[in-house]
Amino acid sequence: MTKRIYLTDCYAQAFNGTIEKIDGEKVYLDQTLFYPTGGGQEHDTGVLIQHGRECEVYKVKQEKGNVVHYVKNAEELNPGPIKGRINWDRRYGLMRHHTLLHVIGAVIYHRYEGLCTGNKIYPDRARIDFNNLPEIDDEEIADVFAEVNDIIQQNHPVTFEEVSREEAEHQSEYIKTAINLLPPHVKQVRLVRIGEVDTQACGGTHVKETREIGHAQFIKFVSKGKQNKRFELRAIRSLA
Numbered sequence: 001m002t003k004r005i006y007l008t009d010c011y012a013q014a015f016n017g018t019i020e021k022i023d024g025e026k027v028y029l030d031q032t033l034f035y036p037t038g039g040g041q042e043h044d045t046g047v048l049i050q051h052g053r054e055c056e057v058y059k060v061k062q063e064k065g066n067v068v069h070y071v072k073n074a075e076e077l078n079p080g081p082i083k084g085r086i087n088w089d090r091r092y093g094l095m096r097h098h099t100l101l102h103v104i105g106a107v108i109y110h111r112y113e114g115l116c117t118g119n120k121i122y123p124d125r126a127r128i129d130f131n132n133l134p135e136i137d138d139e140e141i142a143d144v145f146a147e148v149n150d151i152i153q154q155n156h157p158v159t160f161e162e163v164s165r166e167e168a169e170h171q172s173e174y175i176k177t178a179i180n181l182l183p184p185h186v187k188q189v190r191l192v193r194i195g196e197v198d199t200q201a202c203g204g205t206h207v208k209e210t211r212e213i214g215h216a217q218f219i220k221f222v223s224k225g226k227q228n229k230r231f232e233l234r235a236i237r238s239l240a
């Protein structure tokens with residue numbers, strides 16, 4: 001099992017670790033900052049550095065509890081100590097857009113009791129699907145985004161804690177739904193809180209205060225049927 005340093009320190013950009021195994025272009029480490037694709041969030045990219053040589057990590061996946069780094073020129077690496085560095089601009093964009101989806105998820109839940117059924121997070125945009133949402137008009141969409149931006153500007157802290165599955169199941173209907181989807185062997189759940197606004201079970205990476213998200217901008221609303229409505233959106237910085 002690879003230790004996932006990004007779960008406890010979302011802001012670290014470089015780390016020391018050990019290569020345990022190399023299998024073709026696949027490199028296995030004892031611990032890593034590289035986020036593997038999952039939960040709708042795209043993987044990190046970056047480099048592994050050994051004896052002054054930098055090898056590019058171009059894809060990262062999960063495989064049976066391990067994080068697998070796909071590395072160009074992996075044959076230049078050997079088992080043993082390594083340094084790693086992630087592409088911070090890309091990761092920070094992913095963190096901002098990931099946290100944005102928690103905020104809009106909370107707003108949609110409180111307004112319509114709509115639950116998130118899927119999402120995709122990129123460094124510069126994101127999309128999120130909800131069930132239980134009516135056809136909503138432009139005015140209402142503008143209203144949703146005004147509320148999202150109000151919450152962002154209130155600058156709520158984003159914190160996390162590990163709790164037992166049992167404890168998480170008793171916290172709220174929303175979390176219960178998400179946790180029911182986890183395999184039965186998962187006993188510990190990571191809860192991510194945005195102040196008093198939202199609590200969700202989540203293993204992704206988030207910013208530490210909502211204002212870091214930037215300004216939420218609506219791109220598109222797509223009705224994909226009665227039980228599936230999609231928002232496409234992005235968070236832009238520099239309006240402050």
Ligand SMILES: [Zn+2]
Nearest residue numbers: 192202203204
């Ligand atoms: Zn999350």
